[in-house]
Every structure is written in structure tokens, then in C-alpha cells.
Amino acid sequence: MTVFQKRLAAPLADPAVLAARRAALARPHMQPLAHFAGMLREQTGRAVPDADPADGGTAARLLLLLETPGPSMPVTGFVSSDNPTPTSANLRRFLGDAGVARADLLIWNTVPFFIHAPGATNRSPRAAECAAGLALLPPLLDLLPQLAVAVLAGRFARLAMPALQAARPGMPVLAMPHPSPVYTCTDPALPRRIVAVLTEAAGLLPARRGATV
Numbered sequence: 001m002t003v004f005q006k007r008l009a010a011p012l013a014d015p016a017v018l019a020a021r022r023a024a025l026a027r028p029h030m031q032p033l034a035h036f037a038g039m040l041r042e043q044t045g046r047a048v049p050d051a052d053p054a055d056g057g058t059a060a061r062l063l064l065l066l067e068t069p070g071p072s073m074p075v076t077g078f079v080s081s082d083n084p085t086p087t088s089a090n091l092r093r094f095l096g097d098a099g100v101a102r103a104d105l106l107i108w109n110t111v112p113f114f115i116h117a118p119g120a121t122n123r124s125p126r127a128a129e130c131a132a133g134l135a136l137l138p139p140l141l142d143l144l145p146q147l148a149v150a151v152l153a154g155r156f157a158r159l160a161m162p163a164l165q166a167a168r169p170g171m172p173v174l175a176m177p178h179p180s181p182v183y184t185c186t187d188p189a190l191p192r193r194i195v196a197v198l199t200e201a202a203g204l205l206p207a208r209r210g211a212t213v
Contacts, residue, residue, distance in 0.1 A: 010082055010083060010084035010085075010088060010089065010092075011054075011082040012076045012078060012080060012082045012083050012084060013084040017082075018076055021052065021053050021054065021078060022077070024053035024054075025050055025053055027053060027057070029053070029056070029057030029058050029059050030050075030051070030053045030057045030058070032058050032143045033050070033051045033057055033058060033106075033143060034050055034051075036139065036140065036143060037049070037050045037051070037112070040112060040113060040136065041113075044113045044132075046113035046114050046115075047069075047074055047077075047113065047114040048069075048112050048113045048114070049069050049073050049074075049076075049077050049078050049079045049109075049112075050077060050078055050079070051078070051079060051080075051106055051107065051108060052078050052079065052080035052081070052082060052107065054080070054082065054102055055080070055102050055103075055105045055106055055107060056102065056103045056104055056105050056106055057106065058143050058144060058145070059103065059146055060104060060105055060106035060144055060146065060147065061104045061146050061147060061148045061149070061205050061206075062100065062104045062105050062106070062147075062148070062149050062150070062151065062201055062202070062205060063106050063108065063144065063147055063149075063150040063151070064105060064106070064107045064108070064150075064151050064153060065108055065109070065110055065150060065151065065152050065153065065157045065160055066079070066107065066108070066109045066110070066153050066154065066157060066178070067109060067110055067111065067125070067153070067154045067156045067157050067178065068109055068110070068111045068114075068115055068122075068125055068129075068156075069109055069111075069112070069113070069114050069115075070083075070085060070087065070116075070122060071114075071116045071122055072084075072085050073085075073114070074114070079107050079108060079109055079112075080107060081095055081107060086180070086181045087178075087179055087180045087181065090179040090180070090181060090184060090191075091107075091179045094179055094191065094194045094195050094198055095198060097195045097198075097199075098195050098198030098199040098201075098202055099199065099202055100198055100201070100202045101202075104202070104205060106144065108140065109133070110125075110130070110133045110134065110137075110152075110156055110157045110159065110160050111125045111129050111130060111132070111133035111156075112133060112136060113132075113133075115129055124156065125156060130156060130159055133160075134159065134160055134163050137160060137163045137164065137167065138163070138167050141164075141167050141168060147168065147171070148171065148172075148204065148205050148206060149171065149172045149173075149174070149201045149204045149205060150164050150168075150171065150172070150173045150174070151173075151174045151175070151176055151197060151198065151201050152164075152173065152174070152175045152176070153176055153177070153178050153179060153194075154177065154178030154180075155178075157175075157178075158175050161173050161175070172201075172204050174197050174200060174201055175197070176193060176194050176197035176198065177190045177193055177194055179194060
């Protein structure tokens with residue numbers, strides 16, 4: 001299967017799936033996060049993708065923090081491993097290989113709003129954009145009462161480590177390479193490192209009540 005075919009096979013490339021996910025933003029585990037994203041859209045005047053209702057929402061115990069919404073993300077309006085992009089395809093595979101349960105997961109961006117002009121190529125966030133994104137982390141964390149571990153993907157996401165450690169003292173915060181093919185295709189060791197970090201993060205989650213061994 002070619003990269004293009006993999007992108008078409010992504011769940012959110014299916015209009016019916018996409019419509020169902022948008023409707024699911026009204027579910028209890030998503031309502032606070034959908035309200036938060038809507039508030040950010042109003043405050044910044046920029047597009048802000050929603051978290052994926054197929055993930056854990058406010059019940060998430062593992063926060064995976066990426067860098068910025070990609071230029072193609074307006075197609076779905078979600079920050080998700082199910083987006084029809086090569087980065088999301090990688091992320092689906094890595095999360096699956098690491099055994100991360102979707103019910104435990106919330107994927108978000110360090111800079112949660114779009115920084116790209118329509119049709120523009122991806123770029124790194126500017127200092128002011130990074131600062132604005134980091135300032136929005138504490139109110140996000142307030143919506144995640146069960147959060148137990150955070151994983152920072154990429155060098156800009158690692159800038160969030162002090163803010164996360166200040167907001168949740170003692171919470172493990174791990175760093176991994178960004179899952180974009182721009183990076184993972186340059187070094188065959190990078191996918192293994194990503195899976196190792198995600199596996200470690202999953203192992204740090206406390207057992208759920210009522211779980212059997």
C-alpha cells in the first residue's frame with residue numbers, strides 16, 4: 001500500500017466517520033474540551049482543532065503533546081491519530097505497537113491554534129506563538145483530573161516540560177522524537193525510540209479499578 005493509499009484508509013478520511021466524530025463532541029467526556037477549543041477560537045481568532053472523541057477526552061490519563069496543527073488538519077478539524085496524514089499514520093502505528101489504549105489518551109498541541117496561512121507549508125512556531133501556547137496549558141490540565149503522565153513529541157513540545165512540571169508536580173513527563181516522516185525516515189532508530197517512550201508511558205499508568213491481571 002502506498003503512502004497515499006494509507007492516507008485514504010485513515011478513519012477520518014471517511015465522511016461518515018468524520019460526521020460521527022463531530023457529533024460525539026457533545027458526549028460528556030468531550031463537552032469540556034470542545035468548549036475549551038471553542039473558547040480558544042474566540043480568543044485567538046484562529047482555527048483550533050478539537051480533540052478526538054475516539055480518545056479518552058477528560059478521562060485521559062496520558063497526554064501526548066505534539067507541536068502545532070498541521071496545514072492539512074483543517075480538513076477534519078481534529079487533532080487525532082486518525083487524520084489522513086503520514087504523521088498520523090505513523091502515530092497510529094506507534095501507539096498500537098506501544099499498547100496505548102485510546103481510552104487513556106488525549107492528543108493535543110503545544111501551540112493549539114493554526115499558525116499556517118491557507119495553502120502554506122509547515123513552519124516552526126515563533127517565540128510569541130510558543131509563549132501563547134504554553135500559557136494555555138494550565139487550563140487544559142484543569143480539564144484532565146485523571147492525568148498521570150505526559151509525553152512531549154518533538155523539540156518544540158519539549159518547551160512545555162517546565163509548565164507541565166509546575167502544574168502537576170511529580171507527574172512523569174517524557175520526551176520522544178516527533179512522529180513525522182520528515183524525521184522518522186531519516187533514521188531507522190527513531191521509530192524504535194518513539195515506541196519505547198510510548199511503551200514506558202503506558203507502563204507508568206496505574207491499573208484501573210476493577211482491572212484483573
